[in-house]
Amino acid sequence: MIPASFEYHAPKTLDEALRLVERHGDEAKLLAGGHSLLPLMKLRLAAPRYVIDIGHLRGMSYIREENGQIAIGALTTHSEIEHSELLAAKCPLLPQTAAQIGDVQVRNRGTIGGSLAHADPGGDYPAAILALDAEIIAANTSGTRTIPARDFFVDMLTTQLHPGEILTQIRIAPRPPQSGTAYEKLHQPASGFAIVGVAANVLLGNGRKAIERAAIGITGLAAKAFRAEAVERALNGKTISDKVIEDASRNAAQGVEPLSDLHASGEYRREMARVFTRRAIARAIEAARGVSRGGV
Amino acid sequence: MKLAGTVTLPAPPSEVWSLLTDAPRLSRLLPGCEQLEPDGPDRYKAAVKFGIAAISGKYAGTLEFAEKKPPHSLILKLDGKGLPGFVKGEGRIELTPKGDTTEIAYTGEAHVGGLIASVGQRMLDAAARKIVQQFFDSAKAELESTKGAAAEPNSPVKAHRKGN
Amino acid sequence: MTTRYIGKPLKRKEDPRLIQGISHYVDDLNLAGMHYAAFLRSPHAHANIRSVDLSKARHASGVVLALSGADIDGAIQPVPCAAQIPDMKSAARPVLARDRVRFVGEAVAVVVASDRYAARDALDLIEVDYEPLTPIVNPEKAIAKGATPLHAGHKDNVAFKWELEGGDLKAAFKSADKVIRQRLVNQRLIPVPIETRGVIADYQPGEGQLTVWSATQIPHLLRTQIASMLNFPETLVRVVAPEVGGGFGSKLNVYPEEALVAYLAIQLGKPVKWSESRRENFQATIHGRDQIDDVEVAVKRDGSILGLRCHVIADLGAYYQLLTPLIPTLTGLMMTGCYKIPAARMEITGVFTNKMATDAYRGAGRPEATYLIERVMDLVAAELKKDPVEVRRKNFPQPNDFPYATPTGLIYDSGDYEKALDMALKVADYKKLRQEQAKLRKEGRYMGIGVSTYVEICGMGPSSAMPAGGWESATVRVEPTGRVSVMTGSSPHGQGQETTFAQMGADVLGIDPSQFQVVHGDTSIVPYGIGTFGSRATAVGGTAVYKSLLKVKEKLAHIAAHLVGSDPERMVFADGKISAKESPKKSVAFGQAVSAAYVAKTLPADMEPGLEATTFFEPSNFTYPFGTHICVVEIDREIGDVKLVRYVAVDDCGNVLNPLLVEGQVQGGIVQSVGQALFEEAVYDEQGQLITGELMDYALPHASDLCWIETARTVTPTPVNPLGVKGVGEAGTIGATPALAGAVADALAPFGVHHVDMPFKREKIWQLMRKSSGRVQ
Numbered sequence A: 001m002i003p004a005s006f007e008y009h010a011p012k013t014l015d016e017a018l019r020l021v022e023r024h025g026d027e028a029k030l031l032a033g034g035h036s037l038l039p040l041m042k043l044r045l046a047a048p049r050y051v052i053d054i055g056h057l058r059g060m061s062y063i064r065e066e067n068g069q070i071a072i073g074a075l076t077t078h079s080e081i082e083h084s085e086l087l088a089a090k091c092p093l094l095p096q097t098a099a100q101i102g103d104v105q106v107r108n109r110g111t112i113g114g115s116l117a118h119a120d121p122g123g124d125y126p127a128a129i130l131a132l133d134a135e136i137i138a139a140n141t142s143g144t145r146t147i148p149a150r151d152f153f154v155d156m157l158t159t160q161l162h163p164g165e166i167l168t169q170i171r172i173a174p175r176p177p178q179s180g181t182a183y184e185k186l187h188q189p190a191s192g193f194a195i196v197g198v199a200a201n202v203l204l205g206n207g208r209k210a211i212e213r214a215a216i217g218i219t220g221l222a223a224k225a226f227r228a229e230a231v232e233r234a235l236n237g238k239t240i241s242d243k244v245i246e247d248a249s250r251n252a253a254q255g256v257e258p259l260s261d262l263h264a265s266g267e268y269r270r271e272m273a274r275v276f277t278r279r280a281i282a283r284a285i286e287a288a289r290g291v292s293r294g295g296v
Numbered sequence B: 001m002k003l004a005g006t007v008t009l010p011a012p013p014s015e016v017w018s019l020l021t022d023a024p025r026l027s028r029l030l031p032g033c034e035q036l037e038p039d040g041p042d043r044y045k046a047a048v049k050f051g052i053a054a055i056s057g058k059y060a061g062t063l064e065f066a067e068k069k070p071p072h073s074l075i076l077k078l079d080g081k082g083l084p085g086f087v088k089g090e091g092r093i094e095l096t097p098k099g100d101t102t103e104i105a106y107t108g109e110a111h112v113g114g115l116i117a118s119v120g121q122r123m124l125d126a127a128a129r130k131i132v133q134q135f136f137d138s139a140k141a142e143l144e145s146t147k148g149a150a151a152e153p154n155s156p157v158k159a160h161r162k163g164n
Numbered sequence C: 001m002t003t004r005y006i007g008k009p010l011k012r013k014e015d016p017r018l019i020q021g022i023s024h025y026v027d028d029l030n031l032a033g034m035h036y037a038a039f040l041r042s043p044h045a046h047a048n049i050r051s052v053d054l055s056k057a058r059h060a061s062g063v064v065l066a067l068s069g070a071d072i073d074g075a076i077q078p079v080p081c082a083a084q085i086p087d088m089k090s091a092a093r094p095v096l097a098r099d100r101v102r103f104v105g106e107a108v109a110v111v112v113a114s115d116r117y118a119a120r121d122a123l124d125l126i127e128v129d130y131e132p133l134t135p136i137v138n139p140e141k142a143i144a145k146g147a148t149p150l151h152a153g154h155k156d157n158v159a160f161k162w163e164l165e166g167g168d169l170k171a172a173f174k175s176a177d178k179v180i181r182q183r184l185v186n187q188r189l190i191p192v193p194i195e196t197r198g199v200i201a202d203y204q205p206g207e208g209q210l211t212v213w214s215a216t217q218i219p220h221l222l223r224t225q226i227a228s229m230l231n232f233p234e235t236l237v238r239v240v241a242p243e244v245g246g247g248f249g250s251k252l253n254v255y256p257e258e259a260l261v262a263y264l265a266i267q268l269g270k271p272v273k274w275s276e277s278r279r280e281n282f283q284a285t286i287h288g289r290d291q292i293d294d295v296e297v298a299v300k301r302d303g304s305i306l307g308l309r310c311h312v313i314a315d316l317g318a319y320y321q322l323l324t325p326l327i328p329t330l331t332g333l334m335m336t337g338c339y340k341i342p343a344a345r346m347e348i349t350g351v352f353t354n355k356m357a358t359d360a361y362r363g364a365g366r367p368e369a370t371y372l373i374e375r376v377m378d379l380v381a382a383e384l385k386k387d388p389v390e391v392r393r394k395n396f397p398q399p400n401d402f403p404y405a406t407p408t409g410l411i412y413d414s415g416d417y418e419k420a421l422d423m424a425l426k427v428a429d430y431k432k433l434r435q436e437q438a439k440l441r442k443e444g445r446y447m448g449i450g451v452s453t454y455v456e457i458c459g460m461g462p463s464s465a466m467p468a469g470g471w472e473s474a475t476v477r478v479e480p481t482g483r484v485s486v487m488t489g490s491s492p493h494g495q496g497q498e499t500t501f502a503q504m505g506a507d508v509l510g511i512d513p514s515q516f517q518v519v520h521g522d523t524s525i526v527p528y529g530i531g532t533f534g535s536r537a538t539a540v541g542g543t544a545v546y547k548s549l550l551k552v553k554e555k556l557a558h559i560a561a562h563l564v565g566s567d568p569e570r571m572v573f574a575d576g577k578i579s580a581k582e583s584p585k586k587s588v589a590f591g592q593a594v595s596a597a598y599v600a601k602t603l604p605a606d607m608e609p610g611l612e613a614t615t616f617f618e619p620s621n622f623t624y625p626f627g628t629h630i631c632v633v634e635i636d637r638e639i640g641d642v643k644l645v646r647y648v649a650v651d652d653c654g655n656v657l658n659p660l661l662v663e664g665q666v667q668g669g670i671v672q673s674v675g676q677a678l679f680e681e682a683v684y685d686e687q688g689q690l691i692t693g694e695l696m697d698y699a700l701p702h703a704s705d706l707c708w709i710e711t712a713r714t715v716t717p718t719p720v721n722p723l724g725v726k727g728v729g730e731a732g733t734i735g736a737t738p739a740l741a742g743a744v745a746d747a748l749a750p751f752g753v754h755h756v757d758m759p760f761k762r763e764k765i766w767q768l769m770r771k772s773s774g775r776v777q
């Protein structure tokens, strides 16, 4: 499989990259890990005139604490996230999610920035990013802006990023004590993408007997990842019981038009959203109860 | 691939009818339409560039109206091909007056072949729904602007176009 | 002969170079001045071609040649079909479609350019005017009244009808206590070798020599076919199969691209390469299975099977490939499995549809047969409320029944089916499994146990029953240095015969296995051969090697006896020496005797110099490996996910040359079956579009989908060849699907389900449980 011809640029700095995307706009595509873009190019479903390879940019691959937040560089690979000790301690949801992406080769190349920018309807990170209320930092030649995760995903393969912008960083608040997270995924057997993936982030209260606040991100079910607000509403402030969790999970697919394909009909996806939402909430609660800080 | 649904457009059937059957205006509604030229009675040559994000392709083909019953119903036939594959579709559109608006009920079926059918399978349904939605969102906007009335500004179509 | 190496788990000689990536597959080879071919393929399943306009492509930069079907009219014969069935209709696949395309992926035009990119780009400049026709996708609709025939001159889409009957079927059904009927479907599969196909052809006009490198399982047959398709002297064609990255039957074929690339090289006087993309491989390399079986069985209340009747609809696709019509007939021959069933009847309707051709895919017709009879045994057990193990045991032929003649006309060579069954039951601890199952069911957990007792036909074998020869060739040449070249007509592509043939040679000649070089896959070096398929390379190819080894051994014995003054019959080969039995002092080094053969001064009178022997071995019968597989699954009630919990395989492939390699073949075969049972399905939509067009949608089993496979063996040698080996390349795939299917049906029994068609995709299982959840027993 051979892509159509393109002009290849490998900028050495972010500024240089930004100038290139500004100049070429729509006709340019950024190349990060290449694990979403290159398959499309090889099939000639995508044929950008300019490919701007940011894979070599130094300093865009990191996981560190900054002003009390966790900052992750856009070029950080899935595998670096999977194995980060800092994240395991302060934000275990991300390593958990990363570990379920594709296979080892995909995780070694694919980047979190690429995954979010690509906004594949079956991508895993979007669910986690939503449940964590992360912030996404985008830069262009005139500066940077911060996009809340909730606003970031617009539609299938479409985000708030403008042509000319580069996603540079993801920012997450460290999880408070008494909170717990979990990512539960039903994978598509061929590609590994999520048929349904549910990230749950719960904060417990009342001696860990009640849910103070829940954030549920769901991917795979619809054209874009979304926050399951109806589930959250049904959980917030409730004393924990199997029934509460079960009832809340019934709202997982509320108001969304489920995707339907060869691997899962809309009906099945809807039902799996319920099952996996329940499982994710239950595991997040367990995590919150099991340990107050660190570990899963 | 089957599509069906209803939408309400903010104008009476006669206006909606003339919008849908007037080539120059119609061409503005069709997402990515670059050309729509008469090619016989009720038949047009079309060139469309359609895509989602990085995935895009150009298609050339024909658009035809059949069984026109103004301003009640018509059949729309599409036939196009491009490097990513080919599409052949037929849809029935019915207009029912609802006060001074029109309710449109559409049912259609499209066959997709070639590359997009063999590798784009998981995106196809959603993509088709998106095209239909964009079409009717544009129709809404067009009808509202001709009315001169303040259109609802938060059409999701606009948000899409802002994206990459 | 002492067996120092035979039967030992030697590591494969092949692996170091493969693991390091330092040997060469077709796409790794590059010749000076090489050009590249790319094929334009039909996006339509069924269409008339009104015109093909190549003018823009011809003028594109880098393009040296662009041809459509019309341009090569008559120059290349269509794809050959070696299988012949009485009254079968013709449906030869043209190398490039001429007036009509009949499946998505059928080649319509070819472009040759100075690099791959230019060739691929030029495809986008070709304009084909298609007139789409209604695709015929469903095989039952294809043969329904009024369906338009795919091929001109045919009155319908029936390619052939094939029948086989033995025993008194009428009586069997008349005296039955029960008759059970079931429809069983073997879905269409894509073979997916890791290496896709590839061809390079080079023509030297001065010498008139054509060399073709191809990723093939059958270099010699390919040589003959390329010669006849191009009307080119076979003596001037050399075919080389370099490293071949798997085939599973998909490279046991002759493809349009092989002849066309050769033709292009001749036309251009330049080497031409074509490398298949994965998408092309999915669309235009043979598929496997695709059978609908309507089966009826007549049983006694005690579980004895009296008769079996089956009608098969075999979806052949649009054209014949090399063996297409033959594959379903193997299902017919093996339909009674490892049971004494007095009467059986098979009717096969081969059907043309607008799809890629089906052909031999690992197991080729036998997995379908095992699936058929083993599902029947489970259904009988369910109907009679008996343990599936006991129904099987009841119908086994006993060891003293062998050679056992089936009502389908085969003679099973040797077997002890009960022994393998008992061993498997013991390894699995079957009784305990059943207890555990009962316990889990009470907890609302759905565990299922599946049992498959299989027999298969392999070691193909004899020529009278084969479309293109059932023998194999081998030349053993002991070089003057004492090292040994073994030239085999088998064409290993992952099976490991470089190792096993060396093991065998080492024991026969009493030297180290490292002294052997096994050469294969080059028609200019290896004498004529048939190739590797049908689990035949050891049973037939290995026997040919063995016989040649014995011939050179005999000659060496004479030479050595002459040198030490003893009797050839008394010479013993061991530790690199040839010695007389009576006295250790009467001994020569192996190399010394070899040297004598070439120096030729001290040879016995009348003996020819040199040390080389060739054998063309033809077995008198097929071989029939057998075994028992037991599979345990658990189904997730909420998702429908089938999880493998345990897998026990007891296989009997006769004598074993290298247990490590047998283990590898068994494990790999079972995993391929897991693929068919749980995941794989080539899906064409109603317009004939192959919508599982890539590995992103065609699901193969992953390591994480499996459980540990516990293997054990019984050994029942075959009398068919002197090695007593049967063959094991396909057994895993043949034995495993019914065990998996049985386990899933067993798990679903509380829902009133007794049969589910493969693949057991989650949503399908989920729907079944949901529909009958009110009826959980």
Ligand SMILES: Cc1cc2nc3c(=O)[nH]c(=O)nc-3n(C[C@H](O)[C@H](O)[C@H](O)COP(=O)(O)OP(=O)(O)OC[C@H]3O[C@@H](n4cnc5c(N)ncnc54)[C@H](O)[C@@H]3O)c2cc1C
Pocket: A029, A030, A031, A032, A033, A034, A035, A036, A037, A038, A039, A074, A075, A100, A101, A102, A103, A106, A109, A110, A111, A112, A113, A114, A115, A116, A117, A118, A120, A122, A123, A124, A125, A161, A165, A166, A167, A168, A191, A192, A193, A194, B054
């Ligand atoms: C076999 C396979 C299995 C997979 N399975 C899964 C799975 O199970 N779950 C899952 O989530 N994903 C899966 N993926 C996708 C994988 O995670 C990709 O790596 C990821 O989606 C994209 O990241 P990338 O760095 O490779 O991006 P690229 O492919 O390089 O880029 C993707 C898109 O994002 C844009 N882009 C990249 N970086 C930036 C940036 N910093 N700013 C703005 N735009 C940018 C590019 O222009 C391009 O349009 C799979 C991929 C493969 C090939």
